[in-house]
Amino acid sequence: MSTYMTIRRAWDKVFTILSGGSVVILGILLVIVLVPMLGKGCSAVFFRETIEFRKMEFAELGRGDEQKLKEEVAQVTEARKPIYDLINNFSEGIDTERQRNRAREMYRLYGEQLRLKNTPSEQYSEYRGRAKDLRNLLQDAYEAIDAETAKSFLQKVLEKRNDPIFQDTAISEYFHMAERYMRTVETIDLSKRDQYAIALNEVQEALKKLLGPRPSEDLPPLAENRYGATRWDLMQRDLDHLMYATVWVEEEPGQPLVKKKIPRTDPSQFGGTELKPLFGTVKNNLDAIFRPQRRFYWQYFIDGSTPGHFFGGVGPEVLGTLLLSICAMLFAVPLGIISAAYLVECGGNNFVMKVIRTCINTLAGVPSIVFGLFGLAFFVLVVFGKPCILAASLTLGLLVLPVVIRASEEAIRAVPRTYKEASLALGAGRFRTFVMVILPAAMPGILTGIILSVSRAAGETAPILFTGAVFFGNVPKSLMGQTPALSYGIHGIATGDRVGMQMPHQQFGMVMTLVLLVLCLNMAAIILRARISKKLRGY
């Protein structure tokens, strides 16, 4: 007897531990899933913005203090000037094609200057001839592939520095160029000029990512190229590209190549050249170059974004998601409740009803992509002729309809029979009894079904994939247009080629927004349900 009791107690304990443990595991899972999602998503809203962000916000979204921004931009431009100067200087020594063109250009200019001064013709041809000699010497120097030859050419050019006929003319530029090239020749190995050109190109690209286009350049047509690093975290990543070169090296013969990060200041890169100070300058002046500030970008939830979601927020996505869900529920809820009412009140329990119930249950389990394809085949191609909000929300409505019907049916069934009897005994008809007595009493249960359905409708991607969602755009004025939606936006960024890599915070931000949106919808419905229940209970 006592062993039996012991076993029973042990079983009770095991049961308690198991059920308690499962709740704990569920809680942990929830935390594991939600915390990173919300944490990373927060980076879309809380971050350190740079001057580039303020520039973007002012130009693309029309927000910010123009006067203050101008002052800041002027200061930043000043701080960035040494960087551009270093690049310019260095590139002159590398990009000989440009220098040769420049020499040719100066030569032509010199001719014009002579003509302008009405130089006599024999003097003119003599001067031109001497200038031409200089030009050829300079060009030879640029073309030389070893330092000594180049130097000797340059020496010859510089000898003519004090020639009075070149004073204050275009040709005097030749001497600057020669001097500068002389310095370059001393610091770099001319035979590796091509490698330098490639590496310099990389540096310039990285710099463009970091700082945006130079102030002198035209504004690029794509918004994503118009600004540098708008956020401190993205800046760190882009800075890495500037500071380090990625090279593939063969560590052991016969083995696959290994990727290696080498600092740009390494002798194999720009070590010992005129460009070397650039990296230190950038690294040490980040604050002056970017002027970072802490930012709570709450407008993320209402702002539109530039094409491809590079900058800006998810306002249109939020609106579109709400619009799609609401339209879907407007379709599914009345139809669902009426169907449930029929099933319970009029349908009886015969064979046809059983078949219908089975069909509804089966529909509830059909994968959403099937609904999406049905929406494409029926609503898009047959009914509306094009993808639109209406087609998408009707597809979503169909998707959630079985859930609504099932929940409503259960809720209506759960209303005590005595309510119905009381109403009928007072002389009410079936319709009136249903509307006035049964429906209000079943409302909390029906609302539970609606809550689940709204969340599902807001989060589904597949049904709207072909029927009315676009990756980028604004919410249209009519229901016959296409709309962006959060779920589809997440899908688009995740499967897109670049945005997910370049703007990870956009993806996390969208996920967080969707989770928050569903959470808010649920909260609202729960509060509503609690209020109705309270009213029904009466205390």
Add this chain to the structure above:
Amino acid sequence: MEVSEPMPQTPEKKPDLKPAEPIGSQPSSIRITAGAGRQDRPSTASGVSCESSSIIRSKNFSLYYGQKAGVKDITMDIESRMVTAIIGPSGCGKSTFLRSINRMNDLIPHTRAEGVLAVNGVNVYDKRINLVHLRQQVGMVFQKPNPFAKSIYDNITYGPKLQGIRRKALLDEITEKCLRDAALWEEVKDDLSKSALALSGGQQQRLCIARTLATKPKVVLMDEPCSALDPLATAKIEDLIGQLKNEYTIVIVTHNMQQAARISEKTAFFCLGELVEYGDTGQLFTNPEKKETEDYITGRFG
């Protein structure tokens, strides 16, 4: 007050809901089939006067659930402005009979009625009868208090609104009168907008009675109205029934024989779907005619 159909066996008579008139034209036939109590009937002087005031008449009435009979061959008259109690063991068909009077059994699928059950001379199982009118004539109070999940005021006015009464003043008047009639007015008059479900069980049941009275019925059917209540609330409801019988005909089903003895003038004893004995309460409890009745009321079975 118009009721759609005349009783089949009295086609020459106009249907009228005044209790005194119609079916009294065939008193003899009724008297013969007036169940177990027929021997003592003619001898009592009141018997004749009661005959003429019968409001509910049942003649060979049977109700079947599918193939199974709920009640079989019931023949009894229920007097106007009196309390008639129906007692009997569980499953004897007393609730079935009561619910047949306003056709609440329709909610159960596959029910079938035979014979005649007439209220005010109109067969309630006639196919052409207007159920809404019938149920307004014959109100019902259920075993468990079942107020709607609405305010007290809305509960009372639910019936009158169904009858098309929209005027606020009139509805207020009806509410007050019915709540006074149901002895609930003093307890709830300050808070008519409170949810009915916030009331106690006894109050809820009185509210249900008030709600039934609001449709101005002739007959109030009560299906074990006190079985879910404590003795104090039961006493209140019983007092209430005593007052209501001046205006309404009350038919009450009860398990509690003391209650039947306390409040009713007439008592019917049902057993196994049949009417065993029907007569004056005092007579039935002190000097029953049938052996089953005696066994039941003395507690030998049931």
